Every structure is written in C-alpha cells, then in structure tokens.
Amino acid sequence: MSKVVERLAELAELGKYEGGINRGLATPQERKARELFARWATESGYQLTQDPIGNLFARRNGSDPAAAPILVGSHLDTVPTGGAYDGAYGVVAALCALEELDREGTQTRHPIEAVAWVGEEGSRFPIGCLGSAVFARLTSLDEAYALHDEAGVSLADALASADGGLLDLPQRGEQRVAAYLELHVEQGPVLEAAGVHLGVVSAITGQIRYRAVVEGTSGHAGTVPMDRRSDALSATAEIILAMEAAARKEGGAVVTVGRLVVEPGGTNVIPARVSFSIDNRSPDSDKMEAVEVAFHKTADDVSKRRGVRVMLERLDVHQPTPMDSKLREGLHRVAKIMGQNALDVASGAGHDAMCMAKMAPAAMLFVPSIGGHSHVGQERTADADLELGVTALTRAIVEVDK
C-alpha cells in the first residue's frame, strides 16, 4: 500500500460516526487528526509551526533564505458524516510530496510548507474556510474566537481545551506566501464521466444563498374550487422548475432547493405558506444573476396569476474566485509531461484556495470522485488516482518553484 493510501486509512479511523466520519473543528477527534499530521511531519524531519487559530505548517527549507514559502495543503476537519478524502487527501498528499522531493533530492529555491487548515467545513462553528480566512486576514482572530457552537461553547474556549484545543507547538512567524497549491477530490461526477484523471480548476464557484417564502391562502381541500385557490405549494413548484430551467439553459450554473417546509401541513388543507432555501452557484456571476432573474420573473407571474405573495432574501453572496492563470498553465504543463489529459473544471464547492487567492497566486488540482459522491461515508477515490495526484502535486511544486 502506498504511503498516501495508508495515511488516509489511518486518518479515517478518527471520528467514525454513523457510516461516515465526524471531525468538527476543535473536537477531540479533530485534534487527534492534527496530532497525527504533526507526528508524520516531525518524523520526516520538517519544522512544525502553528498559528493562533490552529493551522499547522510543516516546512521543508529552500535554498534562498529570502524567498517566501510556497504553501501546499488543505484541511483535516469533516462535515458531520463526511468522507475520508475531502480535505484529508490534500493535507496528506502535501506531506507525501515533500517526502518525494526528499527522496529525489530535489532542492527548491522557495521553502515549501505542507499546511493543514482548520475548520474548512464550518460544521461545528458557523463559518466555512475559517482557518485559511484567518490566515489570509479576511476574518479577524477576535471574530473567529467569538464564534459559538450550537452548545454555546466559544471557539476560544474550544481551542483552549486540552482534548480539542491547540497543540503544544512553536508559533508561526512567517506571513509571506509566494503561491498556494491545493489538491482535492472533485466531489462531483465530471472527471469520472469524462474518463480523465486530473482536473485543473478554472475558478471556484460563486454562491448566493437565499431564503424564499411563498404565501398563499389556506382552505379546505374539498370545498375550494381549483380556480379560487391561492395554493402556496403549486406556486412554489412553478418557481422551482423555472429556476431549474434557467440554470440548465445557462450551462455551468447549478441551483438547488434543498430545504422546503409546507404550512400548515395537513393532508386536507390547502398550503398557506411554503418557505424554502435556494443555493445558486456558478463560476460566472452573470449566470447566477440569470437564475435570480428567472426566480423574480416567475414570482411576478404567479403573484398575479395565483394571488400569492413571494418574498426573497439573500442570505450571503460569494463572488466567483478565478484561479491564477499562470499557475493553471503550469499545472497543464505538468499533466502533459505525465501523459495526462487534464480537464479544466470549475469547482462547485468552496475551498481554502478561495481565501488564499486573496493573498497570493493560487491554484487547485482535482482527482476524480467515484460516482461523484462526497460529504458522505461512501466518498471514494481510486488508489491509483490518489497516487497520481501526489505525483502531479510534487511536479507542480517544482514547476511553481521555478
């Protein structure tokens, strides 16, 4: 068994839960994952540092003492019943890449640091990409510390606790970053369907999340004729299909209504109110706009035609993050040398690279997810693809170091 496969299997033992893996930020299981990373890095002879939010950096020195480091990594936390590859793969692969450079005797000019970011999933404390956002100064440390989990525990307290808190490690001094690389499983079905083994991320998707409410008029399911109804659920059905049609038409846009509640909810009562979530994503902000326009157009139409009231509230807006074009070209060159036909793909999920792109040139490599499954226990990537990804990442580091 190769090192990357072995280490991922070892990490997968930490936080097993209901058929998946549960490693929320600053929990005992997540801390064990950080300890394991620290042990591996120390055993391989890298200098280990930690920043005040708990991000870990394993440094392999470069030849130029003045050069800023190239950071390579991902995260160790998971969603509540997550998989063994999302995040963990990018961290383990970064460490394996450093070791590969050692084996080859490759001397880079820049220091190379394998990074384990904390709290990317936002599954215990309610902000995603937390570790990289604090590192990139997009979120202040005070703001992060003040976050509370559902039980009311602050992140400051959780990070001060013995069983889930910070490790006993030197504080990181360095702030400069020459470039950032992240290797990740695709979490979708595109690479597998195309039969390719590497993806070069063109952009990380933009995302707008909304809360929508359709208010109609309740009534007796038997006594109100169809032409006198203002059924909130039928109106909602039209809106859902209109947004879906708009996203399909745009191509590369996705829209999801994942949560929907019908009130009052009696089997013999016409729905008076439907509240639902909308998750609208695209690497192109015009396409997100087109889906929102479809919502409003249909909302206006059903308001007049069905006599319902429709409300839409934007909860948050993330604009698309394009990856650095020079780094992307480098990744394509690496793939070509390896005899791989890498595909340009947009990332539909958020990643730490989104935050890192604000402070340095950043790029991402994807390997295929079997069946496109992610955020579930059956998340899988073939061993051969895991190993191919480590090789590509190693070569990419050398390419970027030039």
Place this chain on the structure above:
Amino acid sequence: MSKVVERLAELAELGKYEGGINRGLATPQERKARELFARWATESGYQLTQDPIGNLFARRNGSDPAAAPILVGSHLDTVPTGGAYDGAYGVVAALCALEELDREGTQTRHPIEAVAWVGEEGSRFPIGCLGSAVFARLTSLDEAYALHDEAGVSLADALASADGGLLDLPQRGEQRVAAYLELHVEQGPVLEAAGVHLGVVSAITGQIRYRAVVEGTSGHAGTVPMDRRSDALSATAEIILAMEAAARKEGGAVVTVGRLVVEPGGTNVIPARVSFSIDNRSPDSDKMEAVEVAFHKTADDVSKRRGVRVMLERLDVHQPTPMDSKLREGLHRVAKIMGQNALDVASGAGHDAMCMAKMAPAAMLFVPSIGGHSHVGQERTADADLELGVTALTRAIVEVDK
C-alpha cells in the same frame, strides 16, 4: 338576537382554543356541548334518547304511530382549531325547526327527530363520520370502541369516563329512518361568489387519499451539474403541477398536496426523497380517475427523464354519494316558495349525510360561508343566512313529511 344565533354563540364558548374551537369526541368540552343540546331539547319538551356511541336524538312525535321518523341534524364536534358553525349549525337549526313547527302548530305525520351525531370530524379518534357510520351500521360498535386516540385512550374508555363520556339518558330503541335532512355551512366560496343564499347538494364528493414518494439521488449542491441530477423535489414539482392541470381541465375536481417532506433537507444537498400526501376529490369518479392518470403519466415521464423512482399508495377510497333526487326536488320547491334561487352544488367535504344515504333517502342544504372559510376560527355565516336556513329546513321537513 334570534334563537339560532344565540345558541351558536353559547356553543362557541365551549372549547375555545388558539383562536378557534377544539371539541374532539368524548372530551369534556364536547360532552358539555352534548349536555347543552340535551338541556335545550328537554326544555322544549322533546323526548331525548341516546345510542351506545353517544348520538343524541330529540323526538317530536308525529300523528302516525306506525311511521318511521324523519331525522334532521348534524354534529357537535370540531376539528382542533375549528369554527362555530361547521356541524353545530345543523344541530341547532334542527332543534329550532322543531320549535318552529310547535309555534306554527304544524302536525307532521312522521315523528321528526333532531339529531346530534358524535365524532364527525375524526379529530380525536381516527375515523370521520363515526356516529352516523355506527348508526347506519357501516362501522360496528366493537370496531368503534376499539379505536384509540394519540394518547392511547380507547373510545370505549373515553365514553365510559365521567367528564367526556355518555350522558345519563334512555337508550334509543328505534332503528328505522324515513328520510334524512342535513343543513350545513358550505365551507367553500361558491354560494357567496354566486350571490345566492341556499345550496341544494347534488352529491357529496368522492375522495381518494394517497401517500406518494419520489426517490432521486442526493448529492452536493455545488458539484453535481444540472444534467447529471436526479432531484426528487424538481420531479415532485412536475407531478404537482400536472395533477393541478388535470383537475382544472376536468372542472369540478379538486386535488391538494397539503403535506410534503423533503429529505435529507440540507440547504446545500440535492433532495434525495420527497414524500407527500395527495387528496383527490370529485363528485364524479371519472374525474378522480383523470387526476390519478395525470399522476401516473407524469410519474412515468419523470422516471425516465430524471432517473427518479415514483411510488403511489392509495390510503382510502370513498366513492361519490349522490343525494336523493326526490328530496332534492323538494328542497328546490321549498326554496322557490321562499323566493330564493337555490344553486345545485356538490359538497367537497364529507358529511354525516354520506352515511345516512346508505340507509335512507338523504339530502343536504347549504348556506353561504363568508370568504369560504371553514375549519378555522374565522369561519362565519351571516345571521340572516343562518335564519334563512332554519326557515328553509322547517319548510323542507313539512315538504318531506308529505
């Protein structure tokens, strides 16, 4: 204030709850309503009897000792936050009609009995029209007694309890019924919209209740492209709209999806499963069939096109119940004599007359519901219409007695 209005106001004090009225079968508040009916009937000099399920009969004797009684009535129980008129109006109006016959000195040939049926709403014990179904021997007394409420109390125990149980009254001996008349609020908007004050019910709607499930494939809301999704909610939206279109096209059919649950229900997860209720009604069974055909046609289509699985289970089927044509003619004659233009309407709700039609000629009169509201606290009928209904019912009794 007229007697009918006064008595309805007095009944409305029993079981006030969250802006409506809650008088479930064999609860203390519902028993108080039966006590009140018994007191009114006794004060007016009628013979009061009770059957083993708790139905009450106030008898005004006729001239022919061999003639079977004409029964006139409705029910005193309500849905959990019901209104003051549904059921209660028909019971109070029946008593007022007997008193009107007294006042006029009208001697009928048949005995006339004002009836208060128990448990029409099925809101505590899970069978509707329970009192009339037991009376008409459509449901056995043993089966009724064995019903349990959500707390696990049997109806037998509830009817034996001091605070919600049977009254201390003589047992009814009579089983024959010459005819059955029921006056009820419309519970819908048709009479009000037509500007008429009386409806003659043509048929009580048929009703088929279903449980439906659409199973798709879950996935990450950002990473699965639109053309690779099997979104259970989008497929459900198509089915809802197709059934609605079929019911509209048929005319006189109504279909309602009142309960709908999306799983897993995460805002960033593609719906894997939607389960929902369908309530399909029409006074014409062919039209119910047409709505079901529309379901299956769309289900087949979305199964192929979207890769979802669709399941439909019939929970119960009630065929339409036409009202007696001779009685209906009589009701129209009465309306004409009163100078009223009565409208033929189908009843979209179930009523005790459905059960009574199995054992005797049965007919129903409707008065308008303001705004069509029913089963809610704001259920209203104008005082003038309440009084007009009592007059029509009194005249109808005399007409039927001929």
